[in-house]
Amino acid sequence: xxxxxxxxxxxxxxxxxxxxxxxxxxxxxxxxxxxxxxxxxxxxxxxxxxxxxxxxxxxxxxxxxxxxxxxxxxxxxxxxxxxxxxxxxxxxxxxxxxxxxxxxxxxxxxxxxxxxxxxxxxxxxxxxxxxxxxxxxxxxxxxxxxxxxxxxxxxxx
Amino acid sequence: xxxxxxxxxxxxxxxxxxxxxxxxxxxxxxxxxxxxxxxxxxxxxxxxxxxxxxxxxxxxxxxxxxxxxxxxxxxxxxxxxxxxxx
Numbered sequence: 001x002x003x004x005x006x007x008x009x010x011x012x013x014x015x016x017x018x019x020x021x022x023x024x025x026x027x028x029x030x031x032x033x034x035x036x037x038x039x040x041x042x043x044x045x046x047x048x049x050x051x052x053x054x055x056x057x058x059x060x061x062x063x064x065x066x067x068x069x070x071x072x073x074x075x076x077x078x079x080x081x082x083x084x085x086x087x088x089x090x091x092x093x094x095x096x097x098x099x100x101x102x103x104x105x106x107x108x109x110x111x112x113x114x115x116x117x118x119x120x121x122x123x124x125x126x127x128x129x130x131x132x133x134x135x136x137x138x139x140x141x142x143x144x145x146x147x148x149x150x151x152x153x154x155x156x157x
Numbered sequence: 158x159x160x161x162x163x164x165x166x167x168x169x170x171x172x173x174x175x176x177x178x179x180x181x182x183x184x185x186x187x188x189x190x191x192x193x194x195x196x197x198x199x200x201x202x203x204x205x206x207x208x209x210x211x212x213x214x215x216x217x218x219x220x221x222x223x224x225x226x227x228x229x230x231x232x233x234x235x236x237x238x239x240x241x242x243x
Contacts (some may be wrong), residue, residue, distance in 0.1 A: 079175075125240070126240060127166065127216065129168070143239040146214065148212060148214045
């Protein structure tokens with residue numbers, strides 16, 4: 001891990017994610033722009049009222065993948081960038097923070113682009129699954145991106 | 158035949174409260190495990206959408222394993238349905 005990078009998984013039963021922590025981590029005298037993505041649990045999906053989401057993770061592989069994604073982002077945007085990734089696991093309520101990605105860079109353009117690239121890669125390549133819980137008592141696992149050909153994909157462009 | 162312990166994630170985790178299943182595999186490759194697990198799903202959990210396996214990946218704790226790769230020496234593999242983090 002580079003000293004300007006941080007990634008972690010936080011069990012909701014222990015603590016909530018704190019975007020301010022991400023901002024503080026990527027802050028630096030050499031940073032002139034910070035971009036932060038905060039993903040939260042919303043109350044409606046495809047017309048169904050949502051009560052909460054359970055995040056299931058294959059944690060050792062998630063942490064390894066975060067490390068790879070941060071390294072790829074650093075390679076794409078240069079050594080002066082600072083990166084932070086945190087993802088929640090366990091049961092979250094509506095409004096809870098599910099993911100925080102922060103990027104600090106000398107200029108805003110790199111900060112915007114690096115943050116966008118990193119959150120997209122996190123969503124598409126990390127072994128994380130969400131199960132939505134609805135007000136009618138039903139629960140459904142969401143299906144997103146298949147990892148079958150993940151190693152063939154180039155997500156940072 | 159070789160015994161492989163498959164850790165279950167996402168939709169697969171509903172299959173067993175221990176979140177893992179033992180699969181007898183005739184072969185040494187991930188592709189052989191995919192075939193064996195598909196057969197087991199149909200027999201043991203007939204109500205489960207076995208076709209989910211067709212677009213699911215396998216992995217050890219370090220990396221995604223492609224179908225042509227060898228099964229891990231420790232006999233432990235995770236099955237990863239399509240991901241939906243964030």
